[in-house]
Amino acid sequence: MKLEAPQTPARALSPEIIERLKQVVGPSGWSTDPDVLEAHTVDWLRQFRGASPLLLKPAMTEEVAAIVSICAEVGVKLVPQGGNTSLMGGSVPFGTGDEIVVNLSRMNKVRAVDPLNDTITVEAGCILASVQAEAEKAGRLFPLRLGAEGSCQIGGNIASNAGGTNVLRYGNTRDLVLGLEVVLPDGRIWNGLRGLRKDNTGYDLKQLFIGSEGTLGIITSAVLKLSPRPASVETAICAVASLDAALELLARCKVRTGGQVTAFELLPRIGIELVLKHFPATRFPLADLYDWQVLVEFSSGEEGSTLRDTMEEVLAGAFEAELVLDAAIGASGEQSKAFWLIREGLAEADVLEGASIHCDVAVPLSVMPDFLRQTTQAVECACVGARVVAFGHMGDGNVHFGIVQPMDASADAFHAREHEISGIVHDLAHRFDGTISAEHGLGRVKREAIRTYRDAVEHDLMVAVKQALDPQNIMNPGKLVDAGAARVEA
Numbered sequence: 001m002k003l004e005a006p007q008t009p010a011r012a013l014s015p016e017i018i019e020r021l022k023q024v025v026g027p028s029g030w031s032t033d034p035d036v037l038e039a040h041t042v043d044w045l046r047q048f049r050g051a052s053p054l055l056l057k058p059a060m061t062e063e064v065a066a067i068v069s070i071c072a073e074v075g076v077k078l079v080p081q082g083g084n085t086s087l088m089g090g091s092v093p094f095g096t097g098d099e100i101v102v103n104l105s106r107m108n109k110v111r112a113v114d115p116l117n118d119t120i121t122v123e124a125g126c127i128l129a130s131v132q133a134e135a136e137k138a139g140r141l142f143p144l145r146l147g148a149e150g151s152c153q154i155g156g157n158i159a160s161n162a163g164g165t166n167v168l169r170y171g172n173t174r175d176l177v178l179g180l181e182v183v184l185p186d187g188r189i190w191n192g193l194r195g196l197r198k199d200n201t202g203y204d205l206k207q208l209f210i211g212s213e214g215t216l217g218i219i220t221s222a223v224l225k226l227s228p229r230p231a232s233v234e235t236a237i238c239a240v241a242s243l244d245a246a247l248e249l250l251a252r253c254k255v256r257t258g259g260q261v262t263a264f265e266l267l268p269r270i271g272i273e274l275v276l277k278h279f280p281a282t283r284f285p286l287a288d289l290y291d292w293q294v295l296v297e298f299s300s301g302e303e304g305s306t307l308r309d310t311m312e313e314v315l316a317g318a319f320e321a322e323l324v325l326d327a328a329i330g331a332s333g334e335q336s337k338a339f340w341l342i343r344e345g346l347a348e349a350d351v352l353e354g355a356s357i358h359c360d361v362a363v364p365l366s367v368m369p370d371f372l373r374q375t376t377q378a379v380e381c382a383c384v385g386a387r388v389v390a391f392g393h394m395g396d397g398n399v400h401f402g403i404v405q406p407m408d409a410s411a412d413a414f415h416a417r418e419h420e421i422s423g424i425v426h427d428l429a430h431r432f433d434g435t436i437s438a439e440h441g442l443g444r445v446k447r448e449a450i451r452t453y454r455d456a457v458e459h460d461l462m463v464a465v466k467q468a469l470d471p472q473n474i475m476n477p478g479k480l481v482d483a484g485a486a487r488v489e490a
Contacts, residue, residue, distance in 0.1 A: 013053055013054070013076060013098065013100075017070070017074055017076060018032075018053065018054055020070055021054060021056060021067060021070055021071075021100065022054075022056075024056075024058070024063050024066045024067050024070070025056050025057060025058050025059070025063055025067070026059075028057075029056060029057045029058060029059060029063070029106065030054060030055060030056050030057065031054075031055045031057075032053065032054055032055070036055060037052060037055055037101075039084070040052070040055050040081060040084060040092070040101045040103060041092055041093055041101065042092065043084065043086060043089045043091065043092045044084060044085050044086060044087060044091075045087060045089075047089055047445070048089045048092055048444070049095065050079075050092045050093035050094055050095050050099070051093065051094075051095050051096065051097040052079070052093045052097065052099055052100060052101045053097060053098075053100075054100050054101070055100075055101045055103060056100060056101065056102050056103070057103050057104075057105060057106045058102065058104070058106065058107065059106045059107060060107065061107075061181060061183065061189060061220040061221065062189075064102065064104075064107075064183045064218055064220055065183045065187050065188070065189050066187070067100075067102060068183050068184075068185065068186070068187040068218065069186070069187030070187075071100065071474055072185060072186050072187055072472065072474060075472055075474065076098075076099075076100060076474065077093075077098060077099040077100070077473075077474045077477050078099060078100045078101070078102050078474060078475065078476070079091065079092065079093045079099050079100070079101050079102065079214070079476050080102050080104070080155075080159070080214035080218045080219075080475070080476060081101055081102065081103045081104070081156075081214075082103075082104055082105070082124065082125065082152065082153030082154075082155045082156025082157075082159070083105075083127070083148070083151045083152040083153040083156055084103075084156075085148040085151055085152040085156065086156070086160065086213075086440075086441065086443055087358075087360075087440045087443075087445075088437075088440050088441050088442060088443025088444065088445040088446060089443045089444040089445050089479075090160065090213045090214070090441055090442070090443030090444065090476070090479045090480070091156065091214075091443075094444075094478060099477075102218065104123075104124045104125040104153060104155050104218075104220070105125045105153065106125060107123040107124055107125040107155075107220060107221075108123055108125040108126050108127070108130070108153075109122070109123045109126075110122050110123075110126065110130075110131075110134050111123065111221065113134060113135075113137075113138045114195065115138045115139065115140060115226075117195050118140060118225060118226040118227065119178060119195040119223050119224065119225060119226060120134060120135055120138075120140075120142065120223075120224050120226055121179075121193060121195070121221065121222070121223045121224070122134075122154055122221065122222060122224065123155075123220065123221050124153060124154060124155025124156075124158075124218075124219050124220050124221060124222070125153050125154075125155060126153060126154045127149075127150065127151065127152070127153060127154075128144060128146060128148075128149040128150075128152050128153070128154055128157060129149045129150045131144075131154055131224070132144075132149065135226050136229065138226070139229060140226035140227065140228065140229060141226060141227045141228065141229045141230065142176070142224060142226055142227075143166045143169070143170040143176070143227055144157060144162060144164055144166065144170075144173060144176060145164045145165050145166045146162055146163075146164040146165075147344055147347065154222060154224070155218075155219045155220070155222075157173050158173055158177055158180070158209070158210055158219050158222055159209070159210075159211070159212060159213050159214050159219055160173075160211065160213055160440070160441045161173050161174050161210050161211035161439070161441070162439060163393065163396070163398060163438065163439030164393075164439070165263045165265065165343075165393065166262055166263060167393060167395075167396040167398070167439075168261060168262065168263060168264055168393070168395035168396045169259070169260075169261065169262040169263070169299070170227065172439070173210065174207065174210045174211065175225075176224055176225045177206060177210055177222055177223070177224060177225070178194065178195050178196060178197065178223040178224065178225055179192050179193040179194040179195060179196070179206060179222065179223035180192045180193065180206040180209055180210075180219055180221070180222050180223075181193050181219070181220045181221040181222070182209050182217040182218065182219050182220065183217055183218045183220055184216075184217045184469065185216070185217060185469055185470040185471075185472070185474060185475050189220075190205070190217070192205060192206050193221060193222075193223050194223065195223045197225075208465065208469075211441070212480065213441055213442070213443060213476060213479050213480045214475060214476040214479070215466060215470065215475050215476045215477075215479055215480045215481065216465070216466065216469045216470060216475060217469065217470075217475065218475075228301045229301070230262075230299035230300060230301060231300060231301055231302055231303045232299070232300050232302065232303075232307045232308075233262070233297065233298070233299045233300075233307075233333075233336065234297070234298045234299075234307045234308050234310075234311045234329060234330070234336075235295065235296070235297045235329070235330040235335075235336035235339050235340070236295070236296045236297075236311060236315065236327055236328060236329040236330065236339075237267070237285055237286065237293055237294070237295050237296075237327065237328050237339050237342070238293060238294050238296060238315065238318075238324050238326070238327040239286055239288070239289075239290040239292070239293050239324065239325040239326040239327070240290070240292050240293065240294055240323060240324055240325065241322055241323055241324070241325055242291075242292065242369070243292060243368065243369035243372055243373070244369045245318075245322075245323040245324070246266065246292060246294050246323075246369075246394060247365065247366075247368060247369060247394075248318075248321075248323050249294065249296075249314075249318050249323050249324060250264050250294075250365075250394065250395060252314055252317065252318060252323075253296060253298070253314055256310060256313070256314050257298055257310060257314075260298050260299060260300055260307070260310075261296070261297070261298060261395065262297040262298065262299045263295065263296070263297040263393075263395060264294060264295075264296055264297075264393075264394055264395030265294060265295040265296075265343050265391070265392060265393060265394065265395070266292065266293075266294055266390070266391050266392060266393075266394040266399065267292070267293040267294065267295060267342065267343060267346070267391055268291070268292060268293075268388075268389060268390055268391055269289050269290060269291050269292070269293075270387055270388070270389055271346045271349065271350070271389045271391045272284060272289060272293065272342060272346075273289065274346075274349035274350055274352075274353050274389065274404075275342055275345040275346060275349045277349070277353075278345075278348075278349045278352045278353070279341075279345050279349065282338075282341065282342060282345065283338065284342065285328035285335075285338075285339065286326045286327075286328055287326065288326065290325055290326070294394065295339055295340070295342070295343050296311075297336075298310065298311055308329065311329060312329065315327050315329075343391075346389065346391045346392075346400075347400065347402075350389045350402045350404050353387075353404050354404055354405045354411065355404070355405040355409075355411035355414045355415055356389075356402055356403060356404045356405065357402070357403045357414075357415075357418050357421055357422055358400060358401070358402050358403075359400070359401040359402075359403075359422050359425040359426065359429075359436070360398070360400055360401075360436075360437055360438050360439060360440040361398070361399060361401055361425060361426070361429040361434055361435065361436055361437075361438055362396070362397045362398040362399070362429070362434050362435050362438035362439075363397055363399075363429055363432040363433065363434030364397060364432070364433060364434070365394075365397045367432045367433070368394060368397060368399070370432070371399075371428060371429070371432045371434070372390055372399065374428060375390075375401065375424070375425055375428045375429075376388045376390065378424050378428060379403055379421060379424055379425065382420070382421065382424055383403070383406065383414075383417065383421055384406065385406025385407060385408060385409065386403050386404065386405065386406055386421070387403070387404040387405075387406070388401070388402070388403055388404075389402040389403070389404060390402065393438075393439075397434075397438075398438035398439060399438075401425050403421055403425075422449075423449075426449060426452075426453065430453045435453075436449060436450060436453060437450070441480070442479070442480045442481075443479050443480065444478060444479055447478070447479060447480060447481065447482060448482075451482075459481075462481050463481060463482075463483055466481055466483045467483055470483075
């Protein structure tokens, strides 16, 4: 997709308003420098280039509240932003030049760690990797695991309900949040920073803001749930006889371990071939490549656990049942990391191969094999020569369905068909009772597409929530939900 050019400003912000906003954050908390703004107005994938007259970096919740109060008073739109790692264009402004970017990176304090309550309270600008490190210092685990964990911020993770590779064991970000502090669209501060696992006193308000992509308020702090650190981890790459065999292997792993399966990732032949091509230092641990491989990880809190014996036993049974054709279990932590590098290289490798289209979909586990077979066939029929690279979080039903351009096609010609090709994938995901966005959110990329698949009542409820909390539509407008749009019939 080509980089979107800035549009003509819809309405210039008055110098008086800009000056009032600058005064809130002080001299080190704002910028109008075009070179500085560039990093905050162009999205992670460089699909969209927005425009903003002002970047604000508040250092505390009260400053965020003051910013929002001014914007609400005069009707100025604002875009909450964390690490700007959204893949859906949800964290950058449009090109109209009338939106203020509010970046939370200066709000990066760890407010409290409570090992006995297994919680950590952090500000929204904390880098995910830093939260993981703080949990580790306390002898605990914060299990959210993402490819962008070195740059994404926890506020953005919460606002997008980030997924990742550990969802099978620990759940999405939604399952890891106990409490929130949020600045509402009128500038009031909601303090819901409770470290409680039971609180049956009415609506669970925090859930409104988790996954809202900054359209209902600005998350400024959170109480996160910690888990015991695993004392032993075993990782394997297994070649499986078929997609159905992979699904049966997953079921056996879950039953045999009693819930100790941390990850179960699908690795296709073509994806691994691209990793080996573009990252030649990569070493594949099996003697041969097969159509389908899976990366399996077990973890246990027991010291000196027999987890490796359990994995060997499960795989031996799978060999006997002809579900697994070959397997390698990591002999060390370093070898296990090398296995994960293969998995983590898949997304980058298909981008390096050429123009590509990426669909983040999920279907019920039981229909995953049929969905992948039918969708691959449909895409290959519609776009002859297209190379399907379907990989990812099979254990939780989420697959990253990538399509790389045909060898003889131009990038521009291929991208011109993006709407058509992604529509094939989305239609089939919907037909299989799935979703067109499993973990990446909607942002501006899928805001229109979701209107075709979302139930009318569900759509009306979401619009009602948006209009109730943000009647002026100043919070990240044009993302996630169109407050005035009707549902589109399929």
